């Protein structure tokens with residue numbers, strides 16, 4: 432017997448916020464009913480979305496791609512708001528996020544991990560499993576969910592306990608990389624981000640906060656929505672405060688350098704990667720996406736003296752899923768970056 436899918440109406444309402452219908456597509460071939468089982472609300476440029484799309488690609492899962500424009504901007508007349516701030520999408524995220532049992536995000540550390548920051552109600556990605564009548568938020572939880580419900584053709588979390596633990600350990604490390612700080616922050620002495628990105632990042636927080644304040648005012652009668660927008664404002668204000676804070680930016684970079692140094696060792700001692708055996712794990716997928724992002728940002732020099740990390744980063748981009756969902760998606764959706772030349776052909 433079919434169960435009603437409580438997410439169908441929420442998803443339809445959230446989809447209505449997507450200004451360009453061409454951004455709602457089906458990836459792969461949907462089943463007999465014409466509707467794919469999965470639907471992903473995401474953004475081409477979003478690192479967390481790239482992680483999930485890499486997993487979907489590895490699993491060859493068809494899905495409805497509901498691609499949101501997540502960067503607001505000043506249009507000719509007024510502010511054009513990011514689509515994932517739309518009330519219908521945020522309400523859907525709030526409903527899906529309850530399962531996490533986490534408080535809202537309340538400040539800024541440069542990280543985006545739910546585990547350390549709390550729940551951000553105004554971000555992508557969000558996965559709906561229309562068949563199971565479930566919605567899952569947080570890229571890490573989504574990837575693990577997809578691996579559990581669809582273990583073929585490649586199982587990304589190995590069955591063997593030691594390997595599984597090693598993979599999950601790396602998944603946690605990647606999840607805690609301060610990617611927000613790396614993308615949005617102005618490093619005082621080693622900021623090699625593409626010029627057009629730097630320009631966008633010099634007003635991004637102001638535009639986000641302006642949009643969110645307007646949404647608070649427009650939905651003043653909806654306490655849950657207002658609380659969600661206020662939490663997001665608190666986070667973005669925190670980001671604004673440290674955007675050009677030299678000590679904060681240096682600390683974020685030092686953290687990454689330490690994590691990469693540890694990866695250099697772990698590549699020898701920890702059984703988390705199967706890349707050299709023709710296999711692929713969730714750690715490979717997530718490191719692949721994150722190393723492409725670091726390269727895009729001009730941070731590849733951080734592994735210049737780490738030969739194993741360098742070889743790993745180079746090998747990962749040849750995986751078709753990563754070539755498409757991390758490399759090509761970044762090239763197509765983000766400002767051009769000279770740092771990507773060496774891998775643009777994957």
Ligand SMILES: N[C@@H](CCC(=O)N[C@@H](CS)C(=O)NCC(=O)O)C(=O)O
Pocket residue numbers: 477478479480501513515543544545551553554555556568569570571639
């Ligand atoms: N822990 C969440 C973090 C999600 C997140 O931070 N998403 C970013 C893109 S990777 C986003 O939507 N940013 C837009 C914004 O903050 O307005 C996850 O992994 O899914």
